[in-house]
Amino acid sequence: xxxxxxxxxxxxxxxxxxxxxxxxxxxxxxxxxxxxxxxxxxxxxxxxxxxxxxxxxxxxxxxxxxxxxxxxxxxxxxxxxxxxxxxxxxxxxxxxxxxxxxxxxxxxxxxxxxxxxxxxxxxxxxxxxxxxxxxxxxxxxxxxxxxxxxxxxxxxxxxxxxxxxxxxxxxxxxxxxxxxxxxxxxxxxxxxxxxxxxxxxxxxxxxxxxxxxxxxxxxxxxxxxxxxxxxxxxxxxxxxxxxxxxxxxxxxxxxxxxxxxxxxxxxxxxxxxxxxxxxxxxxxxxxxxxxxxxxxxxxxxxxxxxxxxxxxxxxxxxxxxxxxxxxxxxxxxxxxxxxxxxxxxxxxxxxxxxxxxxxxxxxxxxxxxxxxxxxxxxxxxxxxxxxxxxxxxxxxxxxxx
Numbered sequence: 001x002x003x004x005x006x007x008x009x010x011x012x013x014x015x016x017x018x019x020x021x022x023x024x025x026x027x028x029x030x031x032x033x034x035x036x037x038x039x040x041x042x043x044x045x046x047x048x049x050x051x052x053x054x055x056x057x058x059x060x061x062x063x064x065x066x067x068x069x070x071x072x073x074x075x076x077x078x079x080x081x082x083x084x085x086x087x088x089x090x091x092x093x094x095x096x097x098x099x100x101x102x103x104x105x106x107x108x109x110x111x112x113x114x115x116x117x118x119x120x121x122x123x124x125x126x127x128x129x130x131x132x133x134x135x136x137x138x139x140x141x142x143x144x145x146x147x148x149x150x151x152x153x154x155x156x157x158x159x160x161x162x163x164x165x166x167x168x169x170x171x172x173x174x175x176x177x178x179x180x181x182x183x184x185x186x187x188x189x190x191x192x193x194x195x196x197x198x199x200x201x202x203x204x205x206x207x208x209x210x211x212x213x214x215x216x217x218x219x220x221x222x223x224x225x226x227x228x229x230x231x232x233x234x235x236x237x238x239x240x241x242x243x244x245x246x247x248x249x250x251x252x253x254x255x256x257x258x259x260x261x262x263x264x265x266x267x268x269x270x271x272x273x274x275x276x277x278x279x280x281x282x283x284x285x286x287x288x289x290x291x292x293x294x295x296x297x298x299x300x301x302x303x304x305x306x307x308x309x310x311x312x313x314x315x316x317x318x319x320x321x322x323x324x325x326x327x328x329x330x331x332x333x334x335x336x337x338x339x340x341x342x343x344x345x346x347x348x349x350x351x352x353x354x355x356x357x358x359x360x361x362x363x364x365x366x367x368x369x370x371x372x373x374x375x376x377x378x379x380x381x382x383x384x385x386x387x388x389x390x391x392x393x394x395x396x397x398x399x400x401x
Contacts, residue, residue: 009325020297024297028341029340034283035284038276039280040349044361046269059238061226064223064256065246099230100227101230103128103226105222107213107214107219111180113206116167123204124205125206126210128145128150128210129150134227137191140161140190142158142188145188149212155185156185157186161190161192161193162204180208239258287377291377298386320390327379330383337374
């Protein structure tokens with residue numbers, strides 16, 4: 001029997017049971033669609049995080065400090081209870097090193113903000129003026145925090161564009177009064193829109209002078225510091241200076257961590273890659289379930305068509321012809337299901353882009369992998385039913401009714 005005739009018979013058998021064939025495909029469709037969408041979300045997250053970190057520049061150092069008690073007398077600054085206290089002047093002294101350009105401690109929290117009758121809870125950041133240059137954050141209107149605001153604990157703030165829209169319905173709010181935790185603040189500027197990043201969205205935050213934010217948030221300790229090296233070539237030297245400074249303070253390396261942008265990117269990419277693999281694995285399980293469905297239906301089909309197989313063998317069909325026909329049916333169902341799943345996944349990606357607010361992309365490699373895997377599922381799970389059909393003896397098959 002010619003291959004073309006075998007393929008024709010296989011597709012005729014599929015079209016003869018349209019509803020059953022579609023329901024069999026459904027498992028593969030959902031599986032491929034899940035693989036496409038979940039991996040796209042993983043890749044989109046990776047790209048977003050990488051872009052967010054890279055936008056801060058390649059010379060950024062992030063310091064995280066865990067306050068602890070010490071018993072020794074050699075600490076540079078201690079409270080009466082033995083807790084190491086980082087002073088603002090000590091931190092600013094880091095700028096005297098030739099490898100360090102700017103330093104800013106950061107204090108964060110959440111407070112209630114109100115404009116007129118509209119109020120919400122917003123993320124509050126207390127920073128020094130240098131923070132804007134360290135993370136490449138600009139303002140679209142007005143100005144940023146200045147040294148005089150920090151020195152005088154001035155009741156001024158800079159707010160994110162999205163927060164301004166939410167509270168006032170416009171971003172032209174410079175000079176307006178904003179109440180934060182019941183206290184009146186004058187809006188000095190509106191931040192440039194930067195979108196969502198690992199640490200949240202600056203578009204929905206309020207920036208205050210560091211000294212006033214400490215009082216508003218009732219935070220007397222400094223647990224986060226941002227440091228900008230002179231250039232990317234000086235990052236390692238700057239990191240050594242910062243780590244030496246912190247070790248002298250705490251005498252224990254476990255009390256703090258210093259990460260540069262390269263380390264942050266590597267960590268973020270490793271985490272995102274693991275997430276993508278996990279999501280792809282979960283979606284792959286649904287493909288396996290779809291394969292089991294194909295095997296089940298093909299076994300039913302073999303049973304239903306036992307007499308047909310017997311007649312074909314009696315008039316000269318070879319074992320490989322029967323094997324090939326049922327295998328083609330299985331691969332056609334899984335392949336067509338994979339193609340429909342690919343198109344559906346691509347369409348769903350565009351819907352989710354608007355819902356999630358991130359760019360999702362489907363690489364050609366992922367598309368080929370999904371289709372290839374679905375075809376492989378068809379071969380693997382169709383081989384047993386096809387082999388069973390090919391081994392039927394003509395006499396026994398003809399007696400089947």
